[in-house]
Amino acid sequence: MPRTLGSQITMEKTPSYFVTKEAPRRIFNMSRDTKLIVVVRNPVTRAISDYTQTLSKKPEIPTFEGLSFQNRSLGLVDTSWSAIRIGMYVLHLESWLQYFPLSQILFVSGEKMITDPAGEMGKVQDFLGIKRVLTDKHFYFNKTKGFPCLKKPEGSTFPRCLGKSKGRTHVQIDPEVIEQLRDFYRPYNIKFYETVGQDFRWE
Template identity: 70%
Template sequence: MVGPHLVGFKTVTSAGRAVRGRSQQERDRAGGWGKVETGRSQPQPRLSPFSRAAGWDPPALMPPTSSGCGPSTPSLSLMPRTLDGQITMEKTPSYFVTREAPRRIHGMSPATKLIVVVRNPVTRAISDYAQMLSKTPGLPSFGTLAFRRGLGPVDTAWSAVRIGLYAQHLDNWLRYFPLSRFLFVSGERLVSDPAGELGHVQDFLGLKRVVTDKHFYFNATKGFPCLKKAQGSGHPRCLGKSKGRPHPRVPEAMVQRLRAFYRPFNRKFYQMTGQDFGWD
């Protein structure tokens, strides 16, 4: 029997696999929105003996066609084998902002559960820019990219801005999946209270609460919590070098303009999810 999958939309940034073999009847998935919150939530559920996750990040459920020009049929063949009672996780942030992803994933398994990790879209946009800048030195300034002609309206054509329109992306997903199939995780609380947020994740998946406070310690250098073995054995696992990098300085006037721009979208997102993330 094909088992449960978890599609998690990590604070948006990468991917995983699908099921071959036995497991439960539900499917769960974990995804993210382009740097909505890259990779913070996915390693933790791996601590649970009841979950299996891919060890690499191919967009398994939205693979390219043979021509390499676009997605074809979602592939379950890349997912790890699972046992009865286990859940298979797959994480690809880009799913959330890919228009055809909901239809394709629903066609593969309408029982899929989806975990979405979101953070303040203004902070997310600046963080996304910092990542771009680290890979492409000499990139135009943040203001030049975020605002048309550097002075005009907010430029939603820029991916770092567009990804933060969470309500619009969620609206596309709700055409195929009911709200009950989603768990929305606060990226801010995932940093300040990782065990608490992971507790909600485990409850949502119907897993025993195995991941607790004893699995975390705060890394002051990174500014994020790190994972450790409950018994203190083994090496702790912290975020990679690409995480926790300093953000470029953005003028406060630009930050305020972005906050004003996102405010109505944020409020709609709060209404849609029934959660106030406190970004305003």
């Protein structure tokens, strides 16, 4: 990490931190005062998005259904597949709570980041103890990508939007498969809501 003045905040982002077993201990040993921000979304949608991204790079991979289940007729979900396992948020959270209190962790709704980006960013700014700078006027909805982007900052030619790999159309999945995965995740979601004191309404 770069040297940080008392008036500055250093931020770093890596999607795999939350699900990496060694990460909580290592981050705690670096700085036990670190504030953690975790963006979560409906685990079924997250798994489909994960699969869609992988499929774009490896078109030869098995079907989503084939990877999701050990035995679909018995409803046996394959939790060894990372796209499924990542969405079992409460299990990963347990590792973090061994080192950090919940007061140092903010859970941001991936869904609300699309429907109300300024509202969610307001929570982030409050959590970090900084002045609310980002408001509704800083965002516009990009119809092509299907999510909000930052408007063009002063001195820049282009607005700031996520890269080409983001916003692609999801693969069509059998509604029955989606329903089975919803049933699978439900108890994990409920326990997650209870643990963090926040209902993300993923039902």
